[in-house]
Amino acid sequence: MNERIGIKDIAKKAGVSKGTVDRVLHNRGNVSPIAREKVNAAMKELDYVPNVIASALASKKSWKIAVLMPDSKNDPFWNQPKAGILRAKKALRDYKVMIDFYPFRDADPDHFNSCADEILSKEYHALLISASFLKEGQKVLKKCEAKELPYIQINTFLERKSECFLSYIGQDSYASGMLAAKLLNFGVEEGASAMILHLEKGTNNAKHLVDKEKGFINFFSKNKKRKINIVKGSFGDVFDKKELHQYLKEMLEKTPNVQGVFVTTSKLFHIVPILKKLGRTDIKLVGFDLIDNNLKYLYNDKIHFLINQNPKKQGFMGIMNLFNHLVLKKEINALQLLPLDVVMKENVQYYLEDKEEEIHLVF
């Protein structure tokens, strides 16, 4: 049953050799229009689907992919996308896919540039990039386009109009802001206050933070049935604990009845001990990312919700989509927004488990 038909079948049907079928299949040229037409007709009639297994085995081509993302030494967050990339690499080990990492120091645009130049000086088939720097990122992508090097962006999205731009894989920042708002709205009483707090430098230059803020605020302005007072805070240097303590103290004093705080990055854990010192353990907290420091507080009920952005999956899907594009010539979606998982103590295990789960191949 279920006899799969191969190129020799369509060759026979079309009255040509399998060599000709192969040439039609891969647009290698040197095929007469008549032959091409016969082959196409036969393929359509027999509903030919290439056998990827045999194809992969026979193919001699190898594919080189460069990865340009921040060094995980400086920010452990980047270990997760990296883990996803390595898992993808393992999944593709029987295909000739080579992956080279170019980690750049995350606060060093010059280093970012020099890494990019090194990539561009070599012969890669594609690039997986997470461009932290707005201006430099745009420049690098422009250079890629000049060299016709296709790329996929993860985590940070710089808009480009080009054939080379294949996809952005990451989160929808605006939606994540709304989600945080909805969660706080659920747990905060009518008439009370909720705070959105940026704990980063240069907040206004970071598009994703601006978007999160928009989402958060728009949720409450749309939702007119319940009145919640929204305040916005911003503090750059989380390592200056004394100043941060002072800042939060003043904010909470001048804002009446704050019942919830939304921190727009993974740095929520910094304010937990401070709130404790201020005797405000009643405040409900929402933040991002399942990093150890946050998890600790999630486990003992200090943090109520963490929104998970699937960083590992971002890396994994980045490579898998490039594979899809390069090797299997499939269309890939230009925008791939990953789920915003709502994580609590009771379901966190499912999002952490790193058991040897299935490996995902894209056909």
Place this chain on the structure above:
Amino acid sequence: MNERIGIKDIAKKAGVSKGTVDRVLHNRGNVSPIAREKVNAAMKELDYVPNVIASALASKKSWKIAVLMPDSKNDPFWNQPKAGILRAKKALRDYKVMIDFYPFRDADPDHFNSCADEILSKEYHALLISASFLKEGQKVLKKCEAKELPYIQINTFLERKSECFLSYIGQDSYASGMLAAKLLNFGVEEGASAMILHLEKGTNNAKHLVDKEKGFINFFSKNKKRKINIVKGSFGDVFDKKELHQYLKEMLEKTPNVQGVFVTTSKLFHIVPILKKLGRTDIKLVGFDLIDNNLKYLYNDKIHFLINQNPKKQGFMGIMNLFNHLVLKKEINALQLLPLDVVMKENVQYYLEDKEEEIHLVF
């Protein structure tokens, strides 16, 4: 670079032929202990990893899998596991995997039995089963074990001790009860009441409902800081709207200040219009499953949270795990609990999207 080594390499290293290596690899017997040892040593030393591509291409075996689950005509829920199974089938099209469906009428144990008998009378390599009926389910699994037919259970878990029992893939009912409790606890004021409501017949016979209830109640009994009054309700025939209306009215009258209701199945949507008629739209609602009737109310803020159990993924993983076991001879986990996704209006899109996402192959 990255020269992959194959059986001929280890054959050379071990000083035997590739035939002997193959026999060692697949435990085909007829290998002298000395040869076996040499081959094993060579494999270890060269860190041999089989090329699944070539292996799949060369293998002549075909695999037959039977699927025994409720008919989706009667309950559209089952369309989702089915869709997952079909996707897996597509992903495996180059491997010789055949899948036959045996849908049984969901309230008809006799039909379940006769479907099972038909499967057992044919030659299948494995079975994917969702046994709705406790007693009949156990009997059927026993028969499978007698015929040495390995199986994976999805959605409903019947405990068995047997070599044939490969895995259960589904949700952790107890954890889902706790999750629901946590969500309601977040949105319900101290001193108020929360209700757990079963809308099924024969609740006490359904293990997963009992477990959900345990999880829900234990959350509140563990959490002694905040006092919430818990009440339990149970009503069998949701289609008798008048009686259901009356039942809810009385429950809400005799229970002071009910602020949240947790319905333990996908049938939450049945009580939404009734609560509206009773003028109790303030009550916060938590239930299960992204089915259309529930989604409608999620969109217009009548339902606050839906807990998603990944029914499509259950089907997909069921097949993939059988493939893993049969074809790739990999160990698979006996218990595979899928994430309990917390779904709200703001993130529901990510769990619904049926875009042609990556297809998962297990190596």
Place this chain on the structure above:
DNA sequence: TCTAATACTGTGCACGCACACAGCCAATTT
């Protein structure tokens, strides 16, 4: 008309493995 270039087509090997088969040798039986 002949040659040479070009356009097109078919053949056959390789990819790494599974598996059938034939061959070998020692032990046992006749």
Place this chain on the structure above:
DNA sequence: AAATTGGCTGTGTGCGTGCACAGTATTAGA
């Protein structure tokens, strides 16, 4: 001693496709 058995081993073909190369038909140029 010859025949048989059974444990063990190596050889060789085929899976469906990619691709190099050889081969044939067509056309253009002299």
